[in-house]
Amino acid sequence: ARAFLTSQDHQQDVFAGDGCVCALLSLDRILDFGQSHPAEFIELIGMAAEVLFPVISKFISLGLSRQWLRAGEEVFVQDEIADAVYVVITGRVRLHRSSVKEAMAEVGRGDTIGEESVLELGKAGDVAVRVSSAKCMRDCELVKISPANFEAICSKYPQVTLRFIKTIARRSISFQGMPGVTSSQRYSRTAGQSKTSNLATIAVIPLNGDNLQMTRQMCEELKDQLRKFGSTLLIDESRVRKMLGWETMDNLHRFFYRTRVASWLNQQEEEHRFIILLGDSSGSAWSEVCVTQADILLATTDHESLPTILEPERRLVWEDQTEENHNWTSDVRRELVMIHDGSKSLPKRSKLWLDERPGIALHHHLRLGQKGDMARLGRHLAGR
Numbered sequence: 506a507r508a509f510l511t512s513q514d515h516q517q518d519v520f521a522g523d524g525c526v527c528a529l530l531s532l533d534r535i536l537d538f539g540q541s542h543p544a545e546f547i548e549l550i551g552m553a554a555e556v557l558f559p560v561i562s563k564f565i566s567l568g569l570s571r572q573w574l575r576a577g578e579e580v581f582v583q584d585e586i587a588d589a590v591y592v593v594i595t596g597r598v599r600l601h602r603s604s605v606k607e608a609m610a611e612v613g614r615g616d617t618i619g620e621e622s623v624l625e626l627g628k629a630g631d632v633a634v635r636v637s638s639a640k641c642m643r644d645c646e647l648v649k650i651s652p653a654n655f656e657a658i659c660s661k662y663p664q665v666t667l668r669f670i671k672t673i674a675r676r677s678i679s680f681q682g683m684p685g686v687t688s689s690q691r692y693s694r695t696a697g698q699s700k701t702s703n704l705a706t707i708a709v710i711p712l713n714g715d716n717l718q719m720t721r722q723m724c725e726e727l728k729d730q731l732r733k734f735g736s737t738l739l740i741d742e743s744r745v746r747k748m749l750g751w752e753t754m755d756n757l758h759r760f761f762y763r764t765r766v767a768s769w770l771n772q773q774e775e776e777h778r779f780i781i782l783l784g785d786s787s788g789s790a791w792s793e794v795c796v797t798q799a800d801i802l803l804a805t806t807d808h809e810s811l812p813t814i815l816e817p818e819r820r821l822v823w824e825d826q827t828e829e830n831h832n833w834t835s836d837v838r839r840e841l842v843m844i845h846d847g848s849k850s851l852p853k854r855s856k857l858w859l860d861e862r863p864g865i866a867l868h869h870h871l872r873l874g875q876k877g878d879m880a881r882l883g884r885h886l887a888g889r
Contacts, residue, residue, distance in 0.1 A: 533752045570649045576797050576837070580639035580647065581619060587633040589649045590619045595705070595771045596645025597800045600637045609637055613703035613800060614774065617669060623652045642837055643706075644797050646771055704886055706770075706780045708799030712818050714786045716807045719844045722873055723805065724783050730876075730883030735778025740770070742783075742791045757790035770798050779886075788817030796821060801838045801886070808843040808870065809850070812858040823864065841868040842882070 521527060530538070539546035571594075574580065580591060583603055593616050600609045600618065612618055618639050650658070659666040711720040724739055731737040746754045749769060756762040774780050782799060784792030796802060804822055814823075822839065841858060852870050859865055869885075871878045 531750070533750045536750075536752055569654070572647045572649055574641045574645045574647065576641055576643045576645075578641050580641065580645075581635050583635050583638040585635050587619060587621045587635050589651050590617055590623050590655055591639075592617050592648040592650070594646040594648060595774045596647070597642040597704075598639050598645060598647075599642050600639050602637045611642065611703075614705050616703065620669075623655050643799055644767060703888065704800040705774050705778070706782060706799050706801075707886060708782045708784060708795040708802045710784045710792060710795065710802060710804050710818075710822060711786045712804050712806045712822075713810060713815065715810065716805060716844060717786065719807065719846050719873060720805045721783065723842070723844055723871060723879075724781055726873070726876075726879045727883060727886075728781055730879050731779045731781075731887065733883065734887040734889070736776070737779040737781065738773055738777045739781045739783065740773065742785070742789075745769070745791070754791065757794060763790075763794065766794055767798060770794075784821075786815075786817060788821045792817075792821055796837065799837060801840065803840055803842050804865075805842045805844055806858070808845050808852055808854065810854075812854060812861045814861055823862075838866050839864055841865045843868065843870050845870065845872040847873070 535546075535549075538549075572591075574596075580598060581587070593612055593614055595614060597611060597613045598616075598618055599611050602609060619635070621633050621636050624633075659669070709720060709724055711717050721741075728737050728739045742754065745766060749766060753762045753765055757766065770780070770782075782795040784795040802822065804818070839862075841862065843852065843855065843858070845852075855868060855870075859868060869882055871882060
């Protein structure tokens with residue numbers, strides 16, 4: 506029951522006793538049951554939820570509350586009352602100030618934000634206020650902790666205090682600068698490698714149907730390189746269909762099914778250092794999920810392909826960034842990967858591709874089968 510509700514793996518073995526009769530209900534069968542017998546389905550879910558009650562009680566006893574925010578939503582806004590500190594469970598959040606054009610920082614899994622609520626920074630009278638705004642760069646799961654409960658947790662678990670201090674010190678050095686570091690140098694660091702220092706989920710989207718096989722081979726080679734830095738899982742649509750069922754994947758346009766897939770992907774992110782999500786070139790609902798779950802988007806193409814932006818790419822990768830609105834500072838970092846499959850010809854269309862896509866933060870040329878090329882991309886994504 507817990508595995509069904511949370512989309513997680515089974516946490517224990519269950520053995521049948523003598524004379525036991527069991528009914529095996531697949532996920533698809535249960536969801537069909539929910540549509541045909543909604544009242545009984547709700548009662549079944551209520552019974553299953555009782556299994557989670559001890560876990561929920563422990564969570565509430567620590568004064569914690571979980572929040573799920575969509576890409577583009579604000580966690581908090583500058584100058585509003587600072588009433589909580591947040592821990593990022595999954596996702597990526599950008600911190601920025603109204604007086605500064607560039608982002609102050611990007612934080613990811615395991616980081617904290619909103620420290621002014623417990624450090625009493627930016628006080629306005631007797632009330633602590635936010636010194637920056639925080640916006641979700643992708644779908645995020647966060648834990649919200651009030652200052653009083655944060656102090657209680659630190660008293661009970663001193664190691665939390667130590668990690669909290671280390672996080673603040675590291676961010677202060679990285680984004681507020683050290684002696685002799687100018688603001689332009691500081692922000693160039695923010696725009697460079699620091700933005701890949703804590704990536705977890707990488708979406709790979711082929712820009713045309715001609716390079717699907719090359720993109721898949723690239724993902725396999727990239728997975729091998731990223732494993733040098735931690736556990737890495739490659740997920741494509743067929744893998745999710747196998748785990749969650751055909752009906753779930755065929756109904757991703759419906760909120761319930763899409764949330765179920767996102768929950769399962771979040772679980773994988775908690776269990777692995779890196780997740781590679783392989784989408785397709787048709788702009789499918791699965792590819793949309795890949796983009797909204799990603800910390801970074803790698804758009805791939807054969808280096809000899811023409812740079813025309815097709816409709817699926819325009820909708821999926823660039824969203825509503827039209828010619829009339831050159832807002833190319835989108836939240837999800839986008840990088841272009843130009844793949845060379847055995848060709849000895851030199852790159853010759855890079856400028857054409859980049860001119861058509863000014864929102865590309867960086868571009869790479871990769872030769873399939875060349876471990877040095879893939880190792881370089883792996884180090885970049887790992888922030889090394």
